[in-house]
Amino acid sequence: MRSQATALRSKDLLGIEQLTPEEISLILDTAEGFREVSERPIKKVPTLRGQLVINLFMEASTRTRVSFEIAEKRLSADTLNFSASGSSVEKGETLIDTAENLMAMQPDMIVIRHKHPGSPKMLADLLPASIINAGDGAHEHPTQALLDAFTIRERLGRLSGVNVSIIGDIAHSRVVRSNIHLLTKMKANVTLASPPTLMPAEIEKMGVRVVHSLDEALEGADVVMMLRIQLERQSKMTFPSLREYFNTFGLTPERLRRANGGAIVMHPGPMNRGVEISSDVADGPCSVILDQVTNGVAVRMAVLYLLAGGHLQES
């Protein structure tokens, strides 16, 4: 599907839920153009010269924060990294006060990662800057879903009709929610698999199939997306032990054989090797996990570019 939209409607990217299929295609198509920039000897274009982007990371992040920063730098934006530790947040400053103070320094965009759902929307309603959600609690992580879609499209040539199985800690995952929004909008078939204790209430209403067996989820899958068991968020009551989890839902080369030929294995990272995925699979021929990371930069460049373009048209 090629994009028909030529610009994003909103000044912000708060989630995939608000995007149209045309906007999703626009971002993916734009990202394709940007991928080549990272392959040049001089990996830089002047697109965002003179624009200030603040990366406001109130929760730990490696991949996303680094990826955004690289994307910003390759677009020649001025970047500033702000994290909760070592800032006034430790002195009890509220998110709104922090954001208003940063806004007083006139950034053009703020990329925010926060553990509480809805915090990017709170800033978007309040501030004139473009707000990009880099993950808000278990709510949304739109750029992750976009880079996943980009990777699927790159490998399988399409999104429509593709069978995507997402396996793991569904309850605590923002990645899964953004992916469900995106994949159902793009007419892919989504299956979720986890123990019932990690499956949130009434999620079938989002237009997905729910199973509680890894083998059932793998049967006929074109894409196998493994989610991290968020060890830090588990109480002792969600599953008995990591051993039992790996035995029931851990992905091994043997079990992967149930998937369709040419199926790809994805993981948003960070991985728990030997918990949700064995190293044989993670490092094996079906894995596109590192391609996801590479594509993340191009997708984020596209998002930054399109949101900045919206800005310029407005002013």
Next chain:
Amino acid sequence: MNLLIANGRVVDPSQNIDRVADVLIEDGIVAKVGPGLKAAKGVETIDASGCVVVPGLVDLHTHLREPGQEHKETIRTGTTAAVAGGYTSVCAMANTTPPNDERPVTEMIVAEAQRNGVCRVYPIGAVSKGLAGGELAEMADLRGAGCVAFSDDGKPVTNSKLMRAALDYARMLGVPVVAHEEDCHLAEGAVMHEGYYSTLLGMKGVPAAGEEILTSRDIHLVELTGGKLHVAHLSTHGAVEAVRRAKSRGLPVTCEVTPHHLALTDEAVQSFSTSLKMNPPLRSESHRLALIEAIKDGTIDAIATDHAPHHPDEKRVEFDLAPFGIIGLETAFAVCYEILVKSKAIKLAQLVDLMSCRPAKIFNLPGGTLKPGSAGDVAVIDVDGSTEFASFRSRSMNSPWRGRTLPTRVVATVVGGVVRHDARADAKEGEKARPKAAKARTARR
């Protein structure tokens, strides 16, 4: 304290009255209700033509926040909000700082209400010392000082043995125990109702089962003890069912719902507005419809506000971090009139019954009727009018209806024959002082 309320449509379900009549109050007591009453010369008269005249509303569930949390509300501001909403009596929950678990706190509340309150205030005593759920508070002493019921509201009494004792002991005092029904383990970390929308928003939800489990437990304890149970802010289909069954077996169980659980659902939480965060949370549409059904069939005895003021600074944070609760005294009648009467679910008289007559009976309070000889507590309401809730009399403004215009307008509220709220006079005053008042308001907000 003599007053004539003339020419209104008197709606008093306690006497099955619904007709145009006058209400004469003498020495703070209703003297007569009937057409063409004559007052002595010089007696103040309220022209109620075109309005309904009802017994003043009675709120069984108000957080006045004083003592200790005066930045959220005081007895003065809370009762001022009450009369603006047509309430003449409010029952003050015990979770103040310190909590109302000892006689001196009750005495302080009663004294402050007499000094600075503008409507009747009935304290509710704590069930347990320090609301800690460990040992009984001195309930007889508290009752003697003026407490009309007992509750650890804000949290449940988790210990079944303590709840049994509270129901048993309160039976001796002839007053109900008011129960906040919530299973603490199921509710751990929850900020909204568990269902499709908590899943969509990635927020921690509490399942309806949590409320149903504790409601059922307490009904079993009523069966064991014979004590009176009043279930606070009931919000789920299963809890309604449990109360309905208890009533059919003749157990002394009553219950209340809030206007917000009748009007709103968890779908609204998609806005992430902290004015939609309360406990129990907004439930799904099927629960809301079950509550309305229970209003219609009489299972629900009362509508109570759970007026829970919080300072704007406390609510201007991430949804997860905001405290639970919204204000309700000023909007309650308007919201219920729109949801229940305008939609033709019930008649106006039934609404008055739910907001005045039956609540007064449950806690055995004066008021809730215009029978001659009863307290001269009256609300005069223009049901064809409307009110814009741009600002509030309450010290807080954590209301989902802030900025909205709703049907009905409370024209006057009379407490013991004294006019404590007069919207017409306020409007005149407002016109005179508008530029100044507007400025002051902007500065404060």
